[in-house]
Amino acid sequence: MNKIFETPLYPYSHGPDEDAQVPVRHQVVIVGAGPVGLAAAIDLAQHDVDVVIVDDNDKVSFGSRAICFAKRPLEILDRLGCGQPMVDKGVEWDLGKVFFDEREVYSFDLLPEDGHQRPAFINLQQYYLEEYLVARVRELQAEGKKIEIRGRNKVSAIGTHPDHVALEIDTPEGSYNIEADWLIACDGANSTLRAMLGKDFVGRVFEDNFLIADVVMDADFPTERWFWFDPPFNRGQSALLHKQPDGVWRIDLQLGWDIDKEREKRPENVIPRLKEMLGDDVEFELEWVSIYTFQCRRMEQFRHDRVIFAGDSAHQVSPFGARGANSGLQDSDNLCWKLKLVMDGKAPESLLDSYDNERIHGAEENILNSSRSTDFITPKSEISRLFRDSVLNLAEAYEFARPLVNAGRLSVPCTYDGSPLNSSDALAGPNRTRPGSPCPDVELPGGYLLPRLGDRFTLLTIDADAPDLIEEDGITVERLALSVKDDPTLLLKDRYLGDCESAVYLIRPDQHVAARRPAYDDLQFRAAIRRATGKE
Amino acid sequence: MADLILTPNIDGADDFYADLLDTHDGMDTADSHALNARLVLVLANHIGDRAVLSQALKAAAFDQKEDTQ
Ligand SMILES: Cc1cc2nc3c(=O)[nH]c(=O)nc-3n(C[C@H](O)[C@H](O)[C@H](O)COP(=O)(O)OP(=O)(O)OC[C@H]3O[C@@H](n4cnc5c(N)ncnc54)[C@H](O)[C@@H]3O)c2cc1C
Numbered sequence: 001m002n003k004i005f006e007t008p009l010y011p012y013s014h015g016p017d018e019d020a021q022v023p024v025r026h027q028v029v030i031v032g033a034g035p036v037g038l039a040a041a042i043d044l045a046q047h048d049v050d051v052v053i054v055d056d057n058d059k060v061s062f063g064s065r066a067i068c069f070a071k072r073p074l075e076i077l078d079r080l081g082c083g084q085p086m087v088d089k090g091v092e093w094d095l096g097k098v099f100f101d102e103r104e105v106y107s108f109d110l111l112p113e114d115g116h117q118r119p120a121f122i123n124l125q126q127y128y129l130e131e132y133l134v135a136r137v138r139e140l141q142a143e144g145k146k147i148e149i150r151g152r153n154k155v156s157a158i159g160t161h162p163d164h165v166a167l168e169i170d171t172p173e174g175s176y177n178i179e180a181d182w183l184i185a186c187d188g189a190n191s192t193l194r195a196m197l198g199k200d201f202v203g204r205v206f207e208d209n210f211l212i213a214d215v216v217m218d219a220d221f222p223t224e225r226w227f228w229f230d231p232p233f234n235r236g237q238s239a240l241l242h243k244q245p246d247g248v249w250r251i252d253l254q255l256g257w258d259i260d261k262e263r264e265k266r267p268e269n270v271i272p273r274l275k276e277m278l279g280d281d282v283e284f285e286l287e288w289v290s291i292y293t294f295q296c297r298r299m300e301q302f303r304h305d306r307v308i309f310a311g312d313s314a315h316q317v318s319p320f321g322a323r324g325a326n327s328g329l330q331d332s333d334n335l336c337w338k339l340k341l342v343m344d345g346k347a348p349e350s351l352l353d354s355y356d357n358e359r360i361h362g363a364e365e366n367i368l369n370s371s372r373s374t375d376f377i378t379p380k381s382e383i384s385r386l387f388r389d390s391v392l393n394l395a396e397a398y399e400f401a402r403p404l405v406n407a408g409r410l411s412v413p414c415t416y417d418g419s420p421l422n423s424s425d426a427l428a429g430p431n432r433t434r435p436g437s438p439c440p441d442v443e444l445p446g447g448y449l450l451p452r453l454g455d456r457f458t459l460l461t462i463d464a465d466a467p468d469l470i471e472e473d474g475i476t477v478e479r480l481a482l483s484v485k486d487d488p489t490l491l492l493k494d495r496y497l498g499d500c501e502s503a504v505y506l507i508r509p510d511q512h513v514a515a516r517r518p519a520y521d522d523l524q525f526r527a528a529i530r531r532a533t534g535k536e
Numbered sequence: 537m538a539d540l541i542l543t544p545n546i547d548g549a550d551d552f553y554a555d556l557l558d559t560h561d562g563m564d565t566a567d568s569h570a571l572n573a574r575l576v577l578v579l580a581n582h583i584g585d586r587a588v589l590s591q592a593l594k595a596a597a598f599d600q601k602e603d604t605q
Binding site: 387389390391393394398400401404 | 569570573574577578581
């Protein structure tokens with residue numbers, strides 16, 4: 001057993017809040033120190049918010065769970081100070097192979113685009129991400145930020161009030177109460193807060209079981225994603241092999257519906273299956289094994305007054321497509337700047353409803369994609385299996401059928417089309433940077449674009465005049481002036497101008513486009529700032 | 537928007553029909569179904585136009601509802 005699963009990362013210690021006569025009030029309490037809760041806490045602490053994370057555990061989450069992290073979450077982690085260690089430790093990959101029966105049907109290359117600081121995907125065990133996030137929390141504490149993680153602090157009751165939330169927390173030494181102006185519920189797919197508030201979580205359960213194993217082996221399989229449909233070693237089912245750092249490999253084996261989970265999980269049953277897959281001569285050791293039934297479901301609303309759900313507590317997807325943690329980090333990215341403006345009185349509380357609107361849109365997109373992948377991987381009827389197999393057979397012979405093969409559509413950020421925060425598009429520019437889009441990165445002589453957008457409102461001007469600073473009703477917007485003259489790769493032009501001569505973009509703190517026009521127009525951009533902060 | 541053609545459009549209809557049956561000749565039902573599925577996918581890719589494809593799906597399902605696109 002890997003010792004990282006056993007070492008407490010944030011052990012319980014008795015804190016002053018436990019002895020207070022009157023419950024201590026914090027600005028924000030976050031329930032759950034998974035990837036999403038930790039990311040949200042760091043984001044808020046970086047903006048000088050007083051934040052407490054409580055978790056009923058004190059270690060990284062058991063098993064490696066998420067392994068595949070996409071570019072957008074890495075960019076978000078950059079802003080939180082954790083992107084670099086992820087990329088340094090992670091395994092980069094862009095090749096994949098699809099097998100059907102005994103044959104390789106085709107291989108693909110993700111062909112990552114040029115001009116991005118971060119790779120399209122890396123593989124890394126979720127426990128490393130959690131470890132880096134906790135290290136970042138410690139760093140912020142050392143800088144004097146008000147951020148705390150309380151291990152073995154389990155929320156056992158919640159009370160909601162018009163101006164705060166009250167919590168009862170159980171610790172190894174008894175229970176205590178605290179209060180929060182705002183509560184972010186990041187307590188995972190089996191969220192106890194959701195249950196305590198009586199909110200439902202509806203969707204689809206896929207009647208199938210998957211054995212997920214991480215094995216340590218010294219094998220020379222390449223750094224590629226290998227996916228099998230109906231292989232000889234797992235007839236009628238599917239399988240996946242993917243590399244992680246430290247010689248750890250992720251293996252998924254579909255098992256079907258009518259199985260005895262406890263039996264299948266035992267090493268004496270797992271090992272022969274893996275031997276059949278990997279070959280008898282490969283030496284390996286089991287690091288972690290679990291059996292999952294996958295679901296796609298979400299809460300009807302993520303915001304319930306002062307209690308806001310983010311990550312798996314708000315939505316759950318099957319892991320084909322790696323959309324769980326990746327989308328949870330985008331929830332937190334979307335929420336934190338809004339919450340900060342509301343707490344500072346710079347935006348109306350209704351701005352938080354746009355979190356609901358935008359992230360429900362994101363969740364729907366993720367659920368749609370991962371449901372479709374699941375339907376392809378585990379056909380539900382004879383006819384869907386027939387079409388699935390036909391697609392695979394055709395894919396081997398003809399290129400046209402390859403886009404129909406769906407072994408997981410890997411996570412990409414969603415564009416908030418139709419968001420109430422968007423101003424209507426006034427530039428005949430590239431579609432990919434229309435209002436609502438996440439800003440694509442660009443390599444420029446002075447460094448990459450995204451870090452320069454930072455985490456505040458920015459007015460990006462490309463060969464256009466504009467004031468260096470705009471103040472609109474408490475919101476400060478700084479200008480970043482660029483020119484295609486300093487764009488040797490022409491990627492800035494390609495991604496932000498298209499055929500236009502000039503452009504002005506209003507960019508939100510989460511690096512999504514709020515508005516764009518060919519030139520600066522004071523009235524229009526002030527209106528756009530108000531709209532992007534929920535004031536119109 | 538292109539419209540699905542639902543009037544006669546194949547030159548030598550009898551020849552085409554004979555070709556279709558010839559291709560299936562001697563196959564067992566499972567293989568024939570698989571061939572049909574592949575044929576649908578090949579033809580759908582050739583058509584490409586999503587609007588025409590939706591009309592074709594509806595026409596084949598005898599779905600009378602007005603196309604709302
Ligand atoms: C096999 C598998 C493979 C996956 N692969 C990927 C992938 O490749 N890419 C990807 O992006 N995602 C993947 N995921 C999904 C990913 O693991 C989750 O989306 C992610 O962990 C969600 O993070 P979270 O912070 O929302 O919740 P969690 O990580 O579940 O954290 C919830 C936390 O809340 C705490 N908690 C719960 N109740 C209470 C309470 N009452 N009081 C205090 N604390 C409480 C728990 O202890 C826990 O620490 C995968 C998942 C699985 C199972």
